[in-house]
Amino acid sequence: MSAVSTESLNKVEQVLAAHAGQNPTDLAAELFAIVDVIDTNGGFRRGLTDPSRQAAQRAGIARSVLGGKISDNALAIVTAAAEARWSAERDLADALEKTAVSAVALSAEKRGGIDALEQTVNELLTFINTVDASAKAQAALADTRASKEALKKLAVSLGGKVSSEEGRLLLERVGTVARGTTAARLANEFVEIIVKRQNKWIARVVTARPLTAGQTAKLQSSLNKTYGKELKLDITVDSTLLGGLRVQVGDEVIDGTLSTRLADLSRAFA
Structure with missing residues (x-):
């Protein structure tokens, strides 16, 4: 179309x-x-x-x-x-x-x-x-x-x-x-x-280091509350992120990684 x-x-x-x-x-x-x-x-x-x-x-x-x-x-x-x-x-x-x-x-x-x-x-x-x-x-x-x-x-x-x-x-x-x-x-x-x-029911999570069971449960609860439904977590680890995590639900991305913030700062001073 x-x-x-x-x-x-x-x-x-x-x-x-x-x-x-x-x-x-x-x-x-x-x-x-x-x-x-x-x-x-x-x-x-x-x-x-x-x-x-x-x-x-x-x-x-x-x-x-x-x-x-x-x-x-x-x-x-x-x-x-x-x-x-x-x-x-x-x-x-x-x-x-x-x-x-x-x-x-x-x-x-x-x-x-x-x-x-x-x-x-x-x-x-x-x-x-x-x-x-x-x-x-x-x-x-x-x-x-x-x-x-x-x-x-x-x-x-x-x-x-x-x-x-x-x-x-x-x-x-x-x-x-x-x-x-x-x-x-x-x-x-x-x-x-x-x-x-x-895909709107799957939260694709990329984290700098493995999450504990408690952290996973807390993240699950927070995302479910934010989106108003029971999301399925798909968690992968990427050490290049340095710290924090990135979450994508459908087309929406929540990026709280250290590497992204450093890149933002570099662009600000460029």
């Missing part, structure tokens, strides 16, 4: 955060269905993305076509997408698909935090590895004569022992609607989206 479309995607995902509802997997299923409608209806797609129309006009088209047929939460997300600007006509549907996957990840987070996210990722990875290693599985998934139900069952079976609602929904999706790519590649795209959210 271009910078314009990426910025619009970020705005749509902000709307998701406010309209996820009690069961984000239900919302995700709705968004996937809406993507299918947009993909198969060129007039509707152009109406939602036409740059010559005002944002309110594009949102009005979304409401007139989908109002009363989908939930209020789904409609809020689609109208936000219609109001946004997209560099390419397809980008809006792509963004809604990514938002649907984010809704699935949000469901996993609510259910079991990072452990549930890892479970969903592992189910998708099992599917990818199985399909990549089997020409027979690839051919079966690409068989246009197979029914949707048959393809859903096949995709789930290729994911191994799939026990999560989130994993099942995503595998059923990649098994039936590849949207111009292969099932395994689409599953990998879904993995990348979930891992990006997963």
Whole structure:
């Protein structure tokens, strides 16, 4: 996606955060269905993305076509997408698909935090590895004569022992609607989206010397309180830091290392 479309995607995902509802997997299923409608209806797609129309006009088209047929939460997300600007006509549907996957990840987070996210990722990875290693599985998934139900069952079976609602929904999706790519590649795209959210639950700590059990517990408690959730600590030791530690959670970095402070001082006197 271009910078314009990426910025619009970020705005749509902000709307998701406010309209996820009690069961984000239900919302995700709705968004996937809406993507299918947009993909198969060129007039509707152009109406939602036409740059010559005002944002309110594009949102009005979304409401007139989908109002009363989908939930209020789904409609809020689609109208936000219609109001946004997209560099390419397809980008809006792509963004809604990514938002649907984010809704699935949000469901996993609510259910079991990072452990549930890892479970969903592992189910998708099992599917990818199985399909990549089997020409027979690839051919079966690409068989246009197979029914949707048959393809859903096949995709789930290729994911191994799939026990999560989130994993099942995503595998059923990649098994039936590849949207111009292969099932395994689409599953990998879904993995990348979930891992990006997963990283927000991992505190990657680099410290100048090993932490004691007491220091680790204190750091864990402090970070959990700061971020409002149970983070997983990933601690590595780097003696070149001289002292202190550096913590990264998602894109946010807290750097309290001596080497960084010395570098800052050197730049100040340069």
